[in-house]
Every structure is written in structure tokens, then in C-alpha cells.
Amino acid sequence: MxxxxxxxxxxxxxxxxxxxEVIGSAVTxxxxxxxxRACRTFGVHTYWVITPFARQRELxxxxxxxxxxxxxxxxxxxxxxxxxLIRIIADLQEAIGxxxxxxxxxxxxxxxxxxxxxxxxxxxxxxxxxxAGQPVLLVFGTAWGLAPEVFDxxxxxxxxICGTGxxxxxxxxxxxxxxxxxxxxxxx
Amino acid sequence: MxxxxxxxxxxxxxxxxxxxEVIGSAVTxxxxxxxxRACRTFGVHTYWVITPFARQRELxxxxxxxxxxxxxxxxxxxxxxxxxLIRIIADLQEAIGxxxxxxxxxxxxxxxxxxxxxxxxxxxxxxxxxxAGQPVLLVFGTAWGLAPEVFDxxxxxxxxICGTGxxxxxxxxxxxxxxxxxxxxxxx
Numbered sequence: 001m002x003x004x005x006x007x008x009x010x011x012x013x014x015x016x017x018x019x020x021e022v023i024g025s026a027v028t029x030x031x032x033x034x035x036x037r038a039c040r041t042f043g044v045h046t047y048w049v050i051t052p053f054a055r056q057r058e059l060x061x062x063x064x065x066x067x068x069x070x071x072x073x074x075x076x077x078x079x080x081x082x083x084x085l086i087r088i089i090a091d092l093q094e095a096i097g098x099x100x101x102x103x104x105x106x107x108x109x110x111x112x113x114x115x116x117x118x119x120x121x122x123x124x125x126x127x128x129x130x131x132a133g134q135p136v137l138l139v140f141g142t143a144w145g146l147a148p149e150v151f152d153x154x155x156x157x158x159x160x161i162c163g164t165g166x167x168x169x170x171x172x173x174x175x176x177x178x179x180x181x182x183x184x185x186x187x188x
Numbered sequence: 189m190x191x192x193x194x195x196x197x198x199x200x201x202x203x204x205x206x207x208x209e210v211i212g213s214a215v216t217x218x219x220x221x222x223x224x225r226a227c228r229t230f231g232v233h234t235y236w237v238i239t240p241f242a243r244q245r246e247l248x249x250x251x252x253x254x255x256x257x258x259x260x261x262x263x264x265x266x267x268x269x270x271x272x273l274i275r276i277i278a279d280l281q282e283a284i285g286x287x288x289x290x291x292x293x294x295x296x297x298x299x300x301x302x303x304x305x306x307x308x309x310x311x312x313x314x315x316x317x318x319x320a321g322q323p324v325l326l327v328f329g330t331a332w333g334l335a336p337e338v339f340d341x342x343x344x345x346x347x348x349i350c351g352t353g354x355x356x357x358x359x360x361x362x363x364x365x366x367x368x369x370x371x372x373x374x375x376x
Contacts, residue, residue, distance in 0.1 A: 171222045
């Protein structure tokens with residue numbers, strides 16, 4: 001298995017809403033496309049789309065089928081190449097288990113958060129570790145972010161993406177793209 | 189005027205389609221939201237949304253009004269704070285003129301492209317220049333990228349965003365987020 005040993009998980013439940021209540025969010029078409037394209041660009045192995053709702057998994061599978069085997073596969077094959085990285089799965093624990101099966105017990109599960117958490121790893125440090133072969137599962141939350149219980153399931157958390165001020169309301173599509181570039185991008 | 193002297197322009201025409209033909213693309217709701225949120229995060233001054241089609245400008249204005257003065261402004265004020273950076277305008281030359289009026293003749297107009305162009309500036313170099321006060325207008329294309337004639341209107345071009353391989357089909361939302369982070373992000 002070539003390339004960086006990095007997976008991405010996009011969690012639709014449990015996440016929190018604006019009030020901090022634990023909810024499940026709906027799958028967004030462009031979260032599938034944009035994050036899959038970024039994953040494909042930066043050499044991510046598997047992009048786990050996590051929702052406990054069977055109908056949402058069914059809908060997501062139908063979207064993928066359009067691009068992988070349907071009309072989209074011939075109209076825009078580049079898109080299928082990215083979406084082929086997606087695995088739709090019911091919960092994060094299952095994704096962690098599958099990644100661990102692939103890469104062994106050394107797998108590190110790394111959450112992302114728009115607020116600073118106590119136990120964080122620096123981008124440059126994690127980038128070095130990935131470069132040295134460390135397998136990593138990066139976990140992103142939809143809605144207003146991952147529910148507190150998710151942070152109990154992970155090994156560490158990346159610091160929030162900082163710009164010039166205190167505004168930190170990036171879309172999860174932007175956040176995932178930036179995190180992948182910071183960890184895996186190769187430009188000077 | 190505080191913060192970096194950086195504007196972003198998103199061009200809907202002239203751009204090219206998959207076959208390389210010069211076209212005009214439709215405004216996409218999430219291009220407004222995601223790129224405005226990234227602009228707000230990284231301290232961009234103005235986000236120019238460029239389309240020659242009057243009906244598209246009207247539609248874009250209606251979307252903005254929802255978040256700036258309508259129901260969205262109270263339901264999610266953070267979103268309005270980002271979308272307030274948007275100016276909708278008919279062509280790139282007008283945006284360049286307005287940015288030049290704001291920042292003077294030293295303005296540098298910098299295109300982005302998924303293919304390597306002859307005259308490019310490195311990310312680290314442009315980042316240093318911006319840090320030293322250089323005013324910059326970053327130009328992004330929708331669809332399959334900026335039309336050839338746009339490259340005649342700019343001073344230089346950033347190299348394509350590179351990952352692990354040759355796949356370079358990031359969404360413009362991802363590309364803009366990554367470029368802004370590379371030029372203006374502050375994390376280690």
C-alpha cells in the first residue's frame with residue numbers, strides 16, 4: 001500500500017448544533033464531492049462518511065453510484081476517481097476498527113475542532129509523523145462540530161485553524177482541505 | 189485600514205469548460221458561502237464575485253440580502269459577517285480598478301491555475317510580500333479555470349496546489365481555502 005497512511009472520517013452523528021445539543025446532521029452532496037477531491041489530491045486512502053441513518057446512507061450510495069457506474073462515470077471520470085475513496089458507514093467506531101484492521105494498533109485517531117482542546121498535536125509535528133509512516137485517521141465533524149463524546153474516542157486533537165482574528169467559522173469542506181494541505185501538501 | 193491588504197476575485201466569465209472553450213458559468217451558492225467564510229477567517233478585505241450576467245448578479249444579491257438583512261441575519265449572524273465581504277461586479281477589470289483605487293498602483297494581481305504557468309511566484313515569497321504590506325488581488329476561476337485572456341490581465345500566477353500525485357481537480361472552494369491558508373494562515 002503506497003502513499004501516506006491517512007484516512008479521513010466525516011461524522012454526521014454525534015455532532016452538536018448551534019446550541020451545543022447533540023444531534024445528527026444530514027449528508028450534504030458537496031461534502032462528499034469537495035472532501036473526496038481533496039482526499040484524492042493529497043493521497044488519502046479512504047474517506048469514511050459516517051451516518052447512523054439508513055436512509056441517508058442509501059441516498060449517499062445513490063449519489064456515488066451516479067459517478068462511479070452511472071452517467072457521471074463517463075461524463076466526468078475525474079470525479080469518480082475521487083468519489084471512489086468514499087466508504088459509507090454507520091458509526092465512527094466501525095471506521096476506527098476498519099482503519100485499525102488495515103494499519104494495525106499503531107493507528108492514531110486525530111480529531112479536529114474549531115475550539116482549542118487541552119490535548120493537541122501541532123500540525124508540523126503530525127506532518128513529520130505521517131511522513132515517517134505513522135498511520136492516522138483524521139476526524140471531522142459536520143454542523144457545529146463533533147459531540148463531546150467523540151473526543152473520548154480519539155487519541156489527540158489538532159488545534160483550530162487560525163487566521164487573522166477570532167472568526168472561526170470555516171465550512172467543513174474548507175477546514176478539511178486546509179488540514180490535508182498542512183499535513184500532506186508538497187508545494188513551497 | 190488594518191490587516192493584510194488582500195482581496196479575492198471569483199471569476200464566472202471568462203472561464204473555460206472541460207473542452208477548453210471559453211464560457212460563462214453560473215454562480216454557485218456554496219462558492220459565495222465557503223469562500224466568504226474563508227476570506228473572513230483569513231482577514232481578506234473584499235471578496236469580488238464577478239459575473240457579466242445581470243440576472244446572476246440579481247440572484248446573488250438576493251442570497252446576500254437573506255443573510256445580511258433578512259431572516260438569516262438574526263438566525264446566523266456569523267454567516268452575515270462573512271458574506272458582508274462580498275461585492276458583486278460585472279467584470280474583472282472593474283474589480284482590479286476598484287482594488288487599485290483602494291490600494292494604489294502597487295497592487296499586484298495574482299491568478300491561480302491548476303496547471304503550471306510560465307510566470308509564477310512561490311507561495312512563501314508572496315506570503316512574505318503580503319506580510320510586508322504588498323497589496324494583492326487573488327483571482328480564482330470557476331468551471332475548468334480562468335480563460336487564457338485573463339492571464340494577460342494579471343501580473344503573475346501561483347503554482348498549482350500539489351498533493352501526492354498528478355490528480356489536480358480540487359473544487360474552487362478547496363483551492364481558495366488552501367491558498368488563503370498558505371498566504372495568510374498563522375498556525376504552526
